[in-house]
Amino acid sequence: MALSFKHIAPFLHKENNKASRLLSYFGLGIGVLLLLCAVQLYININVLLKNKSPKKEGYDFIAVTKDITDDNIAGDHTFSAEDLAGLKQQPFIDGMAPLIGNKFMIDANGGKMLPFSTDFFTEAIDNSFLDTLPPSFQWKPGDAVIPIIVSSDYFEIYNTLFAPSRDLPQFSESTISSVFIQLDCYGNGFKDSYKGQVVALSDRINTVLVPEDFLEWANKKYGNVSVFNPSRVYIKTKDANNPDLLQYLGQHHFHVNKDKTKFGRVKQVLQAIVSGLAGFGVLVIVLAMVLFSFYLQLMIAKSRENLQLMLMLGYAPQWLSKTVIKNWIPVYVTIVAVAVAVTAALQWSFKEMVMKGKDELSSMIDWSVFAIAALLLVISVWINYRLVKKLLYRL
Amino acid sequence: MLCCRLLFLLMRIQLQQVVPTYIEAEKIERSQLWNNTVVFEPGRKIQIVAPSGSGKTSLIHFLYGLRKDYNGKIIFDNASIADFTADNVAVYRQNNISIVFQDLRLFAEQTVLQNLEVKRQLNPYHNNSKISDMAGQLGIGNKLEKPCKTCSYGEQQRVAIIRALQQPFQFLLLDEPFSHLDETNRKKAMALIEEEAAARNASIILADLKPIEYFNPDQTLYL
Numbered sequence: 001m002a003l004s005f006k007h008i009a010p011f012l013h014k015e016n017n018k019a020s021r022l023l024s025y026f027g028l029g030i031g032v033l034l035l036l037c038a039v040q041l042y043i044n045i046n047v048l049l050k051n052k053s054p055k056k057e058g059y060d061f062i063a064v065t066k067d068i069t070d071d072n073i074a075g076d077h078t079f080s081a082e083d084l085a086g087l088k089q090q091p092f093i094d095g096m097a098p099l100i101g102n103k104f105m106i107d108a109n110g111g112k113m114l115p116f117s118t119d120f121f122t123e124a125i126d127n128s129f130l131d132t133l134p135p136s137f138q139w140k141p142g143d144a145v146i147p148i149i150v151s152s153d154y155f156e157i158y159n160t161l162f163a164p165s166r167d168l169p170q171f172s173e174s175t176i177s178s179v180f181i182q183l184d185c186y187g188n189g190f191k192d193s194y195k196g197q198v199v200a201l202s203d204r205i206n207t208v209l210v211p212e213d214f215l216e217w218a219n220k221k222y223g224n225v226s227v228f229n230p231s232r233v234y235i236k237t238k239d240a241n242n243p244d245l246l247q248y249l250g251q252h253h254f255h256v257n258k259d260k261t262k263f264g265r266v267k268q269v270l271q272a273i274v275s276g277l278a279g280f281g282v283l284v285i286v287l288a289m290v291l292f293s294f295y296l297q298l299m300i301a302k303s304r305e306n307l308q309l310m311l312m313l314g315y316a317p318q319w320l321s322k323t324v325i326k327n328w329i330p331v332y333v334t335i336v337a338v339a340v341a342v343t344a345a346l347q348w349s350f351k352e353m354v355m356k357g358k359d360e361l362s363s364m365i366d367w368s369v370f371a372i373a374a375l376l377l378v379i380s381v382w383i384n385y386r387l388v389k390k391l392l393y394r395l
Numbered sequence: 396m397l398c399c400r401l402l403f404l405l406m407r408i409q410l411q412q413v414v415p416t417y418i419e420a421e422k423i424e425r426s427q428l429w430n431n432t433v434v435f436e437p438g439r440k441i442q443i444v445a446p447s448g449s450g451k452t453s454l455i456h457f458l459y460g461l462r463k464d465y466n467g468k469i470i471f472d473n474a475s476i477a478d479f480t481a482d483n484v485a486v487y488r489q490n491n492i493s494i495v496f497q498d499l500r501l502f503a504e505q506t507v508l509q510n511l512e513v514k515r516q517l518n519p520y521h522n523n524s525k526i527s528d529m530a531g532q533l534g535i536g537n538k539l540e541k542p543c544k545t546c547s548y549g550e551q552q553r554v555a556i557i558r559a560l561q562q563p564f565q566f567l568l569l570d571e572p573f574s575h576l577d578e579t580n581r582k583k584a585m586a587l588i589e590e591e592a593a594a595r596n597a598s599i600i601l602a603d604l605k606p607i608e609y610f611n612p613d614q615t616l617y618l
Contacts, residue, residue: 007516010509011502309500312461314488314517314562317481393481 005327008320011310013302021295025335027288032339032376034281036369040347042274043366048358049241049267059094060240061129061204064233067253078229083252092245093237097126098230099207100215103223104187108196111182114168120183122148123207124215129234131204136197139214146183147199149209150176155201173201187222205234243268289380293387300391308395321389329381336377343369406491406565408435408458412467415453422449427616430467435598437565440589442610443602445618451602452497454618455570458600459494460484489518493559497570499551503544507535507554510543515561520595529557533583549575556584560591567592569601582609 064087066077079087079098087096101123108120127133130149137147159170171179181196202209220226237245246268249256300307311317344365351363410433414423423429428443429450435441435458445451456462457469460476469476471487479487501510511526530536533553538546543554552575559567567588573581585607592599601610 003516007513010505011513306502309502310513311481311485312488312500313514313558314485316485316489319482319485 003319003323005323008310008315008323009327011303011306012324013299017295017298020291020298024288024292024295025331027284027291028332028380029335029339031281031284031286031288032336032373033342034284035278035376036281036339036343036365036373037346038274038278038281039372040343040365040369041277042271043368044347044350044361045267045270045274047360047362048355059236059238061131062235062237062240062256063099063206064235064249065231065255067255076229078231079233080229084230084233086252087233087235090245090248092239092242092248093235095128095236097129097234097236099123099125099205099232099234100212100219100230101232102215103219103225103228104185105222107184107186109182109184110168110179113179114181116166116168121208122210122215123232124210124212125205125234126212129205129236130209131202132200134199136199137211139211141217145180145195145197146210146214148181148196149200149202149205150198151206151208152201152203153206154208176201185218185222188224190222241267243271285376289383292384296384296388297391300388304395307392311392311395317389317392317395321385321392324388325381325385328384332377332380336373336380340365340370340373406437406472408566409433409470410435410467411470413454413457413469414466415450415457416464416466418450418453422618426618428454428618433616435566435600437598438596439598439614440592440610440612441598441600442606442612442615443600443618444604444606444615445602446604449618451618452570455494455497455568455600455602458566459492459568460487490563492566492568493562493564494568495552495555495559495570495572497574499548499555501543501551501554501558504542506540506542507546508539510554511539511558511561514558518562520561520563526557526561529560529587532587533557534580547575549577549580552576553580553584556588560587564595564597566598566600569599571603572601573603573607581607585609 066079068077084096084098087093102121106120106122107117109117127137130137132149134147137149139146155171155173155176162168163170176198179198181198183194183196185192185194196210216226219228239245307320310320347365348363351358351361355361410428410431412430412432413428414430418429426449427433443451443454453462453465457465458476460479463477465477471491476484476487502513505513507530508526511530512523515521515523515526527536527539530539530553533556535546535550535553535557538550538554543551546554552572556572559569569588572588573584576584588599591597599610601607601612606612606615
C-alpha cells in the first residue's frame with residue numbers, strides 16, 4: 001500500500017483550530033461564488049447590451065462635436081490637428097473623418113417646380129464614411145451639376161412638414177433625383193450658378209453632402225481658404241457603447257448623440273457595479289486564504305516536533321508538503337464545485353425567470369466561468385503548497 | 396561482476412579528514428577517526444569506542460547527515476553528504492542508512508505500533524507481521540498498542556532498535572543502543588540486529604563507551 005496522508009495523519013495536530021478552518025472554507029466558498037457571479041454578470045451585460053445601436057458593416061458611425069456650454073460659448077469649438085490625431089490614435093476608434101463645411105455663401109432656389117429660396121449649406125466627408133455612394137457622386141471643375149446626398153431625416157422633414165406647409169410637391173426616394181435645385185455660390189469676388197441634384201439619401205450622416213472635390217475647390221475659389229479646423233468629426237467604431245470610448249469622449253469634452261451611446265453609459269455603470277462585486281469577491285477569497293494559511297501554520301507549529309522527527313527518519317519535505325496539501329484538494333474542489341453549481345443555478349434562474357425570451361442570453365454559464373473556477377482552484381492549492389513547503393523546509 | 400564491484404565501491408562511506416569544528420586539538424591527535432581517512436564498507440562490523448564527550452554521537456549524526464558542523468568530507472555514492480539537499484538526505488535515509496539514536500527519538504504520544512509503522516511504511520523491507528515477530532522476540536509484544544510514553548526506557552530502546560530494522564540499508568548506525576537493557580535483552584537485541592544486517596549485507600557501526608563483549612567486530616576504532 002502506497003504511503004499516503006492517512007499514515008502521517010496521526011502525527012499531525014490537524015483538529016486544532018477547527019473553527020478557523022471551517023470559517024476559511026465558508027469564506028472561500030462565498031468569495032469564489034461572488035467572483036464567479038460577477039464574471040457571469042459581466043458576460044450577461046455584454047451580451048444583452050450588444051447590438052443596441054444600428055451598425056453598418058459591423059461598425060458604428062458617430063458624429064462628434066465639441067461640447068458647447070454656457071461657460072465656453074464664446075470659445076473655439078473646432079477640432080485642432082492635435083484633437084484629430086488623438087482621436088485617430090485610440091484603439092477603440094477604427095477610423096475618423098472630419099466633415100468639411102462651406103466657407104462661402106450659397107443661395108438655393110427650386111425654380112418654378114419648387115418655388116422657394118433659402119440660404120444653403122453643404123458639407124463633405126471622405127467617401128469611405130458614406131452608407132450610400134452612387135457612381136454619380138463625383139465632381140470635377142467645369143461640371144455644372146453638383147451631386148448631393150441628403151440625410152433621410154431632412155428628406156422626411158421636407159415631405160412631412162415643409163412641403164405641406166408651403167404647398168410644395170412631395171417626393172419619393174426615386175423621384176427626388178429628378179429635381180434640380182439652383183445653387184448660387186459666391187464670395188471672394190466670384191459668383192457662379194450650379195445645378196444641385198439629389199443623387200442619394202443617407203441614413204448615417206445628418207447633413208447635406210456634396211463631393212469633397214467640389215467643396216475643397218469651392219472653398220478655395222469662393223472662400224479663399226484651403227485649410228481650416230472642422231467642427232464636426234465622424235468616427236468609426238466597432239462598439240459605440242464601449243465604456244473606454246465614452247470615457248475618452250467625456251474626458252475631452254467631446255459631444256456625441258446620447259441616444260447612440262446610452263447603452264454604453266448603462267453598461268459603464270453596470271460594469272462598475274460588477275467590477276466592485278468582483279473586487280469584493282477577490283477580497284473575501286484573499287481573507288479566506290489568509291485564514292486558512294493561519295490554520296496551516298498553526299497545525300505545522302503544533303506538529304513541529306513530530307514533523308522534525310519524521311524528517312529525521314527519512315520523510316522528504318517535498319513529499320510531506322505534497323501529501324499534506326493533497327489532503328485538502330478534495331475540500332477545495334468541493335468548495336469551488338459548489339460555487340460553480342450555485343452560479344449555474346442563478347444563471348439558469350435569471351434566464352428562465354427574469355430574462356425569458358431573450359434568446360441571445362444563454363441559460364448555461366459561460367466557459368470562462370469554468371476557466372476562472374479552475375484557475376482559482378489551482379491558485380489556492382498552489383499557494384497553500386508553497387506555504388507548507390516553505391514551513392517544512394524551515395524545520 | 397565488475398558492476399557489483401563498482402556498486403560496492405560506490406556504496407561505501409569515506410571519511411576524509413573529518414574533524415568536528417568544536418573539538419579540542421588533543422582529542423584529535425589521539426583519535427583514530429578524526430582527521431584521518433577512514434572507509435566504511437558494506438557487510439562489515441565496526442565498533443567505535445570512546446568515553447563520554449569525545450564525539451561519538453557527533454560522528455553518528457555526521458554519518459546520518461543530521462549535522463554539518465565539521466571540517467573535511469564524508470563521501471557517500473561519490474557525493475559529499477554535507478552537500479545533499481533535504482530531499483536527497485531523505486532518500487539516503489530511506490534506502491541506505493538507518494539509525495538507533497542514543498536519545499531514541501520516538502513519538503511519545505503515539506503507540507509503539509504507530510512508531511514502528513511510520514518507519515516501515517516509508518520504505519518497507521518487511522511486511523507488517525514481522526513487527527509483531529520482532530517485538531515478541533525482544534519481549535515487547537504486549538506493548539504494541541500502548542502509547543510509547545507509557546513504556547519504560549528499556550522498552551523504548553527496544554522499540555527504537557526494531558524501528559531501525561524496518562527499512563533497507565547498507566549501514567546501520569547504533570549509538571549506545573543497549574544502555575538501558577539488561578544482559579538477556581542486550582544479547583537478544585544484538586542477535587536480531589546482526590541477523591537483519593547480514594540479510595542486507597549491511598555494515599553495523601556501533602558506537603559505545605566500551606567494547607561490547609557479545610559483538611565481534613571486524614574493526615574497532617578509538618575516537
